[in-house]
């Protein structure tokens with residue numbers, strides 16, 4: 393390859409990387425709108441089966457949906473008012489580590505409840521992405537179990553936030569985190 397051709401190949405390669413990054417960004421932004429819509433439907437007691445099926449058709453990669461857990465500055469949904477490090481994943485970790493006082497829960501109640509419904513929505517969506525064949529000895533049944541754990545813990549988190557129950561909120565966040573970590577260690581590649 394001449395220097396010139398190598399240069400061209402490099403430029404083409406770099407723009408492809410850039411193009412893919414922009415595309416992934418747009419995908420996850422769209423995915424978040426869908427997640428928030430499904431979360432609102434769940435809160436309103438509506439049936440979400442059709443919307444979940446549509447999401448599964450629309451996004452090939454589960455990553456576009458999981459990206460919602462990142463801080464808002466990284467293109468995630470974020471917890472509460474926009475701020476650095478406001479990611480839902482970070483918030484769940486801190487809720488599991490240190491119990492909030494009842495006063496703090498009451499102050500954050502609306503955001504905690506909203507986050508709970510977002511997590512139920514993501515659990516329902518993730519369920520639709522269950523692998524069709526086993527991976528490293530883990531089966532689609534294991535995947536389903538993790539999404540069920542995730543949903544159950546999210547419901548407990550909502551109840552605890554509404555009740556202002558510090559201990560129950562910490563337990564719910566701990567269980568929710570375990571569902572994430574258990575699935576990631578079995579099914580996530582990186």
Ligand code: HEC
Pocket residue numbers: 453454455456458459461462480481484511518535536538539542568569571572573575576579580581
């Ligand atoms: C049932 C399985 C499962 C559960 C439960 C699960 N995840 Fe994931 N998650 C995955 C997989 C698989 C990937 C990688 C997807 C890919 O690479 O296409 C992933 C990727 C991610 C990513 C990376 C997104 C990005 O943009 O790079 C984040 C963040 C994440 N998950 C957070 C969470 C959090 C937080 C929870 C729990 C509240 C959770 N996940 C629960 C399976 C799961």
